[in-house]
Amino acid sequence: MKLPGTMRVFERGWLSSNNILFTGAHETALVDSGYATHAAQTLALVSHALQGRKLDRLVNTHLHSDHCGGNAALQAEYACRTSIPAAEADKVRSWNEDALTYKATGQQCPRFTFDDTISPGDLLTLGDMTWQAMGAPGHDPHSLILYCADERVLISADALWQNGFGVVFPELEGEPGFGDVRATLELIASLDVKLVIPGHGAPFTEVGKALETAFSRVEYFMGDPARNAQNAVKVLLKFLLLEKQSIALEELEPMLTGMYLFQESNRRYLKKDASELAHWAVAQLVRAGAAEVKAGRLVNKD
Incomplete structure (x- = not known):
């Protein structure tokens, strides 16, 4: 299945998340910005693909450092409107690196700001398409996934990869997470999805197989945390x-x-x-x- 013409996926190495660039008729947008040490590469990829247009909007699915580490560089270059998950707003506003997990993981993330927030259920126009934001807790309690029903495309962040999903971080601190992973997978299974753009790895169409692998993996973790x-x-x-x-x-x-x-x-x-x-x-x-x-x-x- 081909991507819609107004979408382009930059598949990155595992230090950075994938970036999804939208070039709509009236607005350009980027979903997720990669890791801080790859910021120059992110800027070069975006600039080349935009062909002289400016980046109007930056959207983060969640605020792990590999998904938002390029935010500051993109904001400095384009002064782009930045949208983050609503539940993270206070942490970013006060720049609480403990709550944002950057200190907890020993990772870098230059300070950035935001202009507005996204909550589950919100509708976004990206690349002249309508996308619904959905809550996808598990890997991160406040993560969002984005679903375009018309195109049957899902931006799954780290909630679903072709061979699993991201580390279930809440469980490491004694907070429930496995049940949330399973509920998020059930949500994805309920959608009519033909193409998944994961946070890491190549886009894929074998959605049923990926879900089967992910369900098996979460059961494996639940059997022994x-x-x-x-x-x-x-x-x-x-x-x-x-x-x-x-x-x-x-x-x-x-x-x-x-x-x-x-x-x-x-x-x-x-x-x-x-x-x-x-x-x-x-x-x-x-x-x-x-x-x-x-x-x-x-x-x-x-």
């Missing part, structure tokens, strides 16, 4: 490695233990010595082919 914590630890380390590309092995433990979510994952579920857990995470990435150890450093492998 420590599995979600293990996955989170690996993801947090891989994200660090994607950003830095190479980390001295002796620096890993203090870097990881400085992350609140690493600490909580260990305290609540894994209950390992911090050094042991850091070594375990390294071994997991190496075994998966996502990293290698060279000359006393952990080196990223794509």
Whole structure:
């Protein structure tokens, strides 16, 4: 299934979320802006695709750093109207990096502002198409997905990927999340969707198969919540490695233990010595082919 002519997807590497650019007759818009260290690349991609037009609007599905880290750069370049999930407004207004999870994950996000908010049920015009915002808690309690019924296209953010979904972060802090993931998947299953544009990875049409995989995965996590914590630890380390590309092995433990979510994952579920857990995470990435150890450093492998 082809994308509508007013849409373009920039499929990014895993450090950044995908970006979706809309070029409507009267307004241009971008959904999600990638990670901070990729901001120059994001600006170049957007500028090239706009062909001299300005970016009028920026929309965030949620405010994890890989989805909004380019906001500040885009605002500086285009003074674009910025719309964020309504539940995050106070955190952004006061720039509470603890509540926004940037400190908790050890990730960067330059401060940005917003002009208005989006709530579940709101209708947005993007690329001359009508999109409905829907609440998609689970991976993030305040995440939104965007659905265009006329085109049967879903922008799923991290609620549904071709092979799963994002880390269920609320569970790491002892808050319910698995039930929300399942409810969000049931919502998606109730929609007439022919094309999914995920937050990471290529757009796909095998929606039923992806949902089957995602339902199976959440049941797996519900059977033993420590599995979600293990996955989170690996993801947090891989994200660090994607950003830095190479980390001295002796620096890993203090870097990881400085992350609140690493600490909580260990305290609540894994209950390992911090050094042991850091070594375990390294071994997991190496075994998966996502990293290698060279000359006393952990080196990223794509």
